[in-house]
Amino acid sequence: MCGICGIFNINSQPINKEHLLKMGKLIHHRGPDDEGYLLVNTDENVIKHCHAEDTIIEYKTKLPYVLEDFNANLGIGFRRLSIIDLSPAGHQPLTDVKNKCWIAFNGEIYNYIEIKNELIKLGYSFSSETDTEVIINAYLEWGNDCVTRFNGMFAITLWDIEKQILFCARDRMGVKPFYYHFDGKQFVWASELKQFVKSGVIEPKVNYANIHNYLMMSRLNVDKNTFFEGIVELAPAHTLVVSSKGIEIKRYWDIDETKKQYGLSDADYAKGFEEIFADSVRLRLRSDVPLGIALSGGLDSSSIACIAGRFIQNPIKTFSVYYEDDKKFDEREYIHEVLKVGNFDPVYFTANQNVSFEELTRFFYYQDEPCMSASPFSAYKNNENIRKAGIIVALNGQGGDELLAGYHTYFKYYYLDLLKNLKLHKLYTEFNLYQKEFKMSNADILKLFSKIGLRVFLSDKFLKQYEYKCDYATRTYIFT
Numbered sequence: 040m041c042g043i044c045g046i047f048n049i050n051s052q053p054i055n056k057e058h059l060l061k062m063g064k065l066i067h068h069r070g071p072d073d074e075g076y077l078l079v080n081t082d083e084n085v086i087k088h089c090h091a092e093d094t095i096i097e098y099k100t101k102l103p104y105v106l107e108d109f110n111a112n113l114g115i116g117f118r119r120l121s122i123i124d125l126s127p128a129g130h131q132p133l134t135d136v137k138n139k140c141w142i143a144f145n146g147e148i149y150n151y152i153e154i155k156n157e158l159i160k161l162g163y164s165f166s167s168e169t170d171t172e173v174i175i176n177a178y179l180e181w182g183n184d185c186v187t188r189f190n191g192m193f194a195i196t197l198w199d200i201e202k203q204i205l206f207c208a209r210d211r212m213g214v215k216p217f218y219y220h221f222d223g224k225q226f227v228w229a230s231e232l233k234q235f236v237k238s239g240v241i242e243p244k245v246n247y248a249n250i251h252n253y254l255m256m257s258r259l260n261v262d263k264n265t266f267f268e269g270i271v272e273l274a275p276a277h278t279l280v281v282s283s284k285g286i287e288i289k290r291y292w293d294i295d296e297t298k299k300q301y302g303l304s305d306a307d308y309a310k311g312f313e314e315i316f317a318d319s320v321r322l323r324l325r326s327d328v329p330l331g332i333a334l335s336g337g338l339d340s341s342s343i344a345c346i347a348g349r350f351i352q353n354p355i356k357t358f359s360v361y362y363e364d365d366k367k368f369d370e371r372e373y374i375h376e377v378l379k380v381g382n383f384d385p386v387y388f389t390a391n392q393n394v395s396f397e398e399l400t401r402f403f404y405y406q407d408e409p410c411m412s413a414s415p416f417s418a419y420k421n422n423e424n425i426r427k428a429g430i431i432v433a434l435n436g437q438g439g440d441e442l443l444a445g446y447h448t449y450f451k452y453y454y455l456d457l458l459k460n461l462k463l464h465k466l467y468t469e470f471n472l473y474q475k476e477f478k479m480s481n482a483d484i485l486k487l488f489s490k491i492g493l494r495v496f497l498s499d500k501f502l503k504q505y506e507y508k509c510d511y512a513t514r515t516y517i518f519t
Contacts (some may be wrong), residue, residue: 040069040070040145041069041070041117041118041119041120041142041144041145041146041148041230042063042066042069042070042117042118042145042229042231043116043117043118043143043145043194043196043228043229043230044059044062044063044066044115044116044117044228044229044230044234045059045062045113045114045115045116045196045205045207045227045228045229046059046062046113046114046225046226046240047112047113047114047225047226047227047281047283047284048112048113048224048279049112049167049224049225049283049285050112050223050224050225050227051081051082051112052112052216052224052340053110053111053112054063054114055239055240056105056106056111056114057106057239058238058239058240059076059105059114059116059239059240060076060091060105060106060116061237061239061240062229062234062235062238062240063076063091063116063117063118064092064233064236064447065231065233065237065238065266066118066229066230067093067118068236068312068405069118069120069230069231070117070118070119070120071093071118071120071222072091072094072095072119072121073093073094073118073119073121073129073130073131073334074091074093074096074116074117074118074119075088075089075090075091075094075098075116075119075130075131075132075170076088076089076090076091076105076114076115076116076117076118076132076142077089077111077114077132077141077143077198078105078109078111078113078114079111079112079114079115079198079281080109080110080111080112080113081112081113081203082112084203085125086141086198086200087109088102088103088134088141089103089104089105089107090102090103090104090105091104092513093118095127095130097127098127100131101464104263106149109125111138113198113205114141115132115141115196115198116143117131117132117143119131120510121327121328121429121431121497122147122326122327122328122431122432123147123151123168123169123170123311123325123326123327124167124168124169124327125327125328126168128166128167128168129169130173131143131144131171133169133171133172133175133482134175135169135172135175135179136164136165136166138195139179139199139200139201140175140178140179140198140200141197141198141200142174142175142195142196142197142201143172143195143196143197144171144174144193144194144195144196144197145193145194145195145215145230146171146191146192146193146194146195146210146214146215146464147170147191147192147193147325148173148174148189148190148191148193149179149190149191149322149323149325150188150189150190150322151170151173152193152325154173154177154189155173155176158173158176158177161180161432163176163179163180167190167398172189174189174193174195174197178197178199178206178404179187180269181203183208183278183289183291184357185279186291187209187291187292188294189210191210192214193208193209193210193213193215193217194207194208194209194210194216194217194230194273194297195207195208195209196228201215202282202328203282203283204281204282205280205282206227206278206279206280206294207219207228207273207278207279207280207281208277208278208279208291209273209274209275209276209277210275210276211275211276211292212275212276213272213274213275213276215230216230216231216272217230217272217273217290218230218231218232218235218265218270218272218273219270219271219272220235220241220269220271220273221272221281221285221286222269223285223330226281226286227240228328230265230461231407232267232270232407232408233404233407234263234431235267235270236267237402241269241270243267243270244267244268244269245266245268246264246265246266246268248264249264249266250266250267250358253266253409256390257411258294259408259409259410259411260272260408262331262343265399265408266408268290272394273288276287276290276291276292276293277290277291278291285432293492295312298417299304303310316342317346319351320343320346320347320350320434321346322433323434324347324350324351326360326430326431326432327434327489329356329429329430329431329432330355330430330431330432330433330434331356331357331358331425331428331430331432331433331434332344332355332356332357332358332432332433332434332435333357333358333359333418333421333422333425333434333435333436334357334358334359334374334377334383334385335359335360335370335374335436336359336370336371336372336373336374336376336377336436337370337373337436337439338436338439338440338504339436339437339438339439339440339445340435340436340439341373341376341377341436342436342439343434343435343436344357344377344381344383345377345380345381345402347434348380348381348382348383351382352382353438354382354383354384355375355381355382355383356383356384356385356428356430357374357378357383357384357385357386357388357425358385358386358388358421358425358428358433359371359374359385359386359387359388359389360387360388360389360390360417360421360422360424361387361388361389361390362389362390362391362392362419363389363391364391366390386424386428388418388420388421388423388424390417394416394501399416402415402416402419405419406419415435417436418437447477450473450487451491453469453492454466454469454470454487454491457469458491
């Protein structure tokens with residue numbers, strides 16, 4: 040998993056290193072294998088690579104302690120979960136062989152081998168087998184545009200010594216978190232909200248408007264704002280550059296509408312999707328530690344398991360949760376069908392619906408924010424089981440149904456689109472097939488089209504007009 044954090048006082052004032060150290064310790068669970076820090080005096084261009092309590096012995100014995108006397112206005116922290124190159128060479132923050140940049144990186148670049156081979160041909164040399172070092176050299180070769188070449192999930196912070204800038208980036212889908220706070224003088228960033236709130240680095244203030252949107256309108260993560268005023272997310276597919284002049288944010292990727300392919304048969308579309316999907320799974324199997332699959336029995340995780348079986352010869356451990364006290368959530372019959380077709384070693388976790396307050400408290404400590412259903416808690420319990428089995432990397436199908444409109448709730452948006460574009464015959468044909476397939480009652484039909492009507496009325500534009508804002512003096516809500 041790994042985790043990052045940092046403080047950059049662009050007005051040259053010294054940072055509070057106690058705050059930086061606390062930010063790192065608060066995410067021990069993200070990176071129990073190693074800990075590292077970088078301190079920089081940007082005015083004098085002096086850099087100190089430092090150790091802390093959990094730093095591996097190879098570096099702890101030769102680096103100064105992070106709290107030793109040194110006047111730094113930039114501090115970068117890192118916690119490591121070792122996945123690629125388990126040797127001490129994977130320690131972060133990491134510099135390139137010519138000491139031009141320093142990086143702290145959370146995530147994995149799946150096509151790092153291909154990029155590395157390209158960079159070697161361009162004359163770059165490497166001192167490790169990590170994907171982290173590939174990022175540094177890619178940045179040195181292609182600058183900020185290096186992120187357009189990465190196939191992976193990542194949150195990157197990189198200090199460019201020559202340009203005196205802090206380069207930050209987040210992956211296309213926002214898989215890896217990147218939160219930040221900037222007040223014009225101090226830029227603070229972290230992997231988790233608790234690093235801001237519990238470290239003392241800033242004074243937390245509740246974002247009442249965001250709480251209202253969640254409780255009253257079931258809206259979560261709809262924009263960059265969090266449940267705390269002044270702490271925001273770097274949007275997916277964006278870079279952020281910090282310098283003495285302030286911050287600059289740019290989008291580096293979006294879906295290219297010009298590359299749509301029309302007129303293909305369903306079989307052609309299916310074949311193209313399978314090729315992309317299979318290659319995606321293949322790349323994600325790159326790991327120097329044991330790997331498993333979270334198998335729920337749904338189409339997404341089942342598809343991943345079956346594709347992974349094409350590339351791995353040894354039995355793949357699968358991990359599943361089932362509930363004996365509620366058969367609605369016992370999907371073992373589907374899981375068993377998947378296990379029949381592959382070389383799998385299944386592990387099950389049995390749970391019930393009686394959850395203690397202590398368990399929920401622990402879950403939300405790691406979750407950091409509220410969630411929209413009990414599904415994340417079930418995944419959390421399964422992940423506990425995975426970790427106990429010594430598995431470090433697990434593939435799962437989270438997000439597959441959302442991406443491919445696999446839930447029934449998405450049909451109403453399809454019908455709404457047909458209605459808006461006056462494709463009434465298509466609407467009638469599609470809905471008639473849907474009704475027959477799922478044997479909908481008149482009440483179900485009424486419910487579905489009521490939702491479509493509400494969606495027309497309560498459009499995003501309409502909701503935006505009536506979003507609540509909070510008057511902090513009186514703690515009351517006002518319309519904008």
